[in-house]
Amino acid sequence: MSTHTATAISHPNIAFIKYWGNRDNALRLPVNGSISMNLDGLFTRTTVSFQPSLPFDELIINGHEVAGKGLTRVSYILDLVREMAGIKANAEVMSENNFPAGAGIASSAAAFAALALASSQAAGLTLSEGQLSRLARRGSGSASRSIPSGFVEWNMGSGDEDCIAVSIAPPEHWALTDCVAIVSSSHKKTGSTEGHAIAGTSPLQNARVQDTARRLEICRNAILKKDFEAFANIIELDSDIMHSVMMTSNPPLMYWQSATVEIFHQVREWRAGGLPVGYTVDAGANVHVICLSEYAKEVEKRLRELPGVSNVLAAGVGGAAKLV
Ligand code: PMV
Numbered sequence: 001m002s003t004h005t006a007t008a009i010s011h012p013n014i015a016f017i018k019y020w021g022n023r024d025n026a027l028r029l030p031v032n033g034s035i036s037m038n039l040d041g042l043f044t045r046t047t048v049s050f051q052p053s054l055p056f057d058e059l060i061i062n063g064h065e066v067a068g069k070g071l072t073r074v075s076y077i078l079d080l081v082r083e084m085a086g087i088k089a090n091a092e093v094m095s096e097n098n099f100p101a102g103a104g105i106a107s108s109a110a111a112f113a114a115l116a117l118a119s120s121q122a123a124g125l126t127l128s129e130g131q132l133s134r135l136a137r138r139g140s141g142s143a144s145r146s147i148p149s150g151f152v153e154w155n156m157g158s159g160d161e162d163c164i165a166v167s168i169a170p171p172e173h174w175a176l177t178d179c180v181a182i183v184s185s186s187h188k189k190t191g192s193t194e195g196h197a198i199a200g201t202s203p204l205q206n207a208r209v210q211d212t213a214r215r216l217e218i219c220r221n222a223i224l225k226k227d228f229e230a231f232a233n234i235i236e237l238d239s240d241i242m243h244s245v246m247m248t249s250n251p252p253l254m255y256w257q258s259a260t261v262e263i264f265h266q267v268r269e270w271r272a273g274g275l276p277v278g279y280t281v282d283a284g285a286n287v288h289v290i291c292l293s294e295y296a297k298e299v300e301k302r303l304r305e306l307p308g309v310s311n312v313l314a315a316g317v318g319g320a321a322k323l324v
Contacts, residue, residue, distance in 0.1 A: 004089075005049040006121035010113035010146045010321035011038040012105050014178050014288050016235045016280060017212065017219050018242040019141050019154065021199030028141045029163050031199070032212035033156045035219050036145045038318030039178055040171065044110035045324070046095040048078075048118040054090035061095045077115055077139045085123035093119075099313065105180060106192075106282060112139030113146035113321045121323055132321070133164040141196070149320035151223050153216070171317040174226050175293035181303045182311040183259040183285045190253050192283050201250040208241050228292060232271060232278025235290065236264075239280040246283075257285040259308025266306060275299070 013036040021031040057075045059066045078091050093115065099105050116136035120127045127135065129148055137144035137154075145152045148167040151174070157163035199205050215238050222231035246253040260281065267279045267289055276292045277299055291299045296314055303312045 004122045004124060005047060006118045007045065007047040007324045008114045008117035008121070008321060009043050009045045009324055010110045010117065011040060011043050011318035012099070012107065012110040013038045013142060013145045013152065013318075014280065014290075015142065015145070015282065016223075016231075016290075017216050017238050018280075018282075020196065020242045020245060021205060021209070022141070022196050023156075025197055027160050027163075028137050029160065030141055030154070030156050031205075031209050033216050034142075034145070034154045035152065035168070035216060035223070036142070036154075037151050037176065037178070038146060038149065038171070038320075039105065039315035040318035041315050042097075042099045042105060042110070042313070042318075044095060044097050044107065044114045046093065046111070046114035046118045048091050048093050048115065048122040050087065050089040050091045050122055052089040054092060057090045058092045059095070060093070062097060062101075073139060074115060077112065077135065078119055080135060080138060081119045081123050081125065084120070085125050087123055091119065091122070105313070106140075106142060108140040108192075109142040109146045112136045112143035115139060116143070116147070117321045117323060129320075130164045130166075133166075134160065136321075137163065137165075140192075142192075147321050150317055153220065167320070168220060169223060171319055174223065174317070176317055177291055177293040177296035177299075178315050179289045179291060179296060179299045179303055180313040180315070181263055181287045181289055181306070181309045182313070183257050183263075183287065183308055189255065189284055195246065195249075195253060195283055198249045198251070198253075199245060202245040202248040204241075204245050204248050208245050211241075228276045228278075232276070232290070235278050235280045236268075243281065253283075255281065255284055257308070259306070260285045260287055262308065263287040263289070263303070263306060266302070270299075270302065 154165035
């Protein structure tokens with residue numbers, strides 16, 4: 001086999017209705033559906049090149065060779081692709097992010113979406129959007145949502161085959177901006193893979209899961225109708241519920257810093273004062289402050305003035321993963 005190469009770009013995403021906990025950890029089948037938007041301007045660019053002469057898979061992220069767990073996770077996706085394509089060659093994977101590591105933006109979503117697209121293409125496969133979403137999911141659950149465009153819903157499905165994400169509205173549907181307030185944190189975080197595995201130990205997880213269909217519907221409708229007040233209320237509720245589960249799991253996961261909570265108070269005050277803003281937080285201390293894009297400059301300025309905020313990154317609504 002000659003050398004087969006492909007390059008793909010994909011955006012990270014921020015969840016409005018969160019994914020936390022799997023019903024199957026190996027297949028990354030979630031216990032509930034989720035909704036997100038892709039983050040424009042931020043991306044991972046990944047080139048995969050299958051080379052029969054390589055003795056093993058190689059992974060280079062931002063110019064540095066990566067071994068251990070990171071490589072194992074990538075080889076797991078490459079194995080699925082090799083099996084589908086009926087090839088044996090090892091691959092060189094070169095990946096670059098244009099956003100800083102530790103910036104409070106989950107890089108794994110963009111990384112596995114770009115890897116799924118580039119590796120399947122390089123192996124000679126042409127997968128549908130659903131098949132790509134399913135493949136990306138095996139690397140990181142939230143990566144399934146970085147395959148389709150704009151506002152995306154990941155359906156829990158009945159099993160592996162229909163557990164895929166679909167676009168519910170294109171990027172131009174609603175001009176929202178995610179202003180990510182970076183809160184300095186020296187604490188070592190528990191990664192989401194470990195977090196999902198202990199979600200069920202919280203006595204609150206069942207209640208969260210039972211109520212998810214209701215929150216999904218409110219969030220989906222708020223997006224479709226561009227009802228910011230309903231949208232802000234539901235994303236804050238959903239984020240607070242997920243963190244309640246995290247804090248009450250065994251071992252407990254406390255991702256918030258005092259600056260995180262201070263931003264919650266400010267955001268609610270600003271909204272009460274007429275500024276269209278709402279907050280949501282992933283498995284970290286940084287706060288994603290979502291606003292109508294016309295107010296993004298004002299929100300960014302206010303966030304920068306708060307104690308404990310070291311930087312603010314702003315991103316609009318991004319498109320689908322694509323080949324370049
Ligand atoms: O895809 P993972 O395993 O990194 O999990 C993502 C978990 C959250 O970011 C906290 C929520 C979400 O839905 O993105």
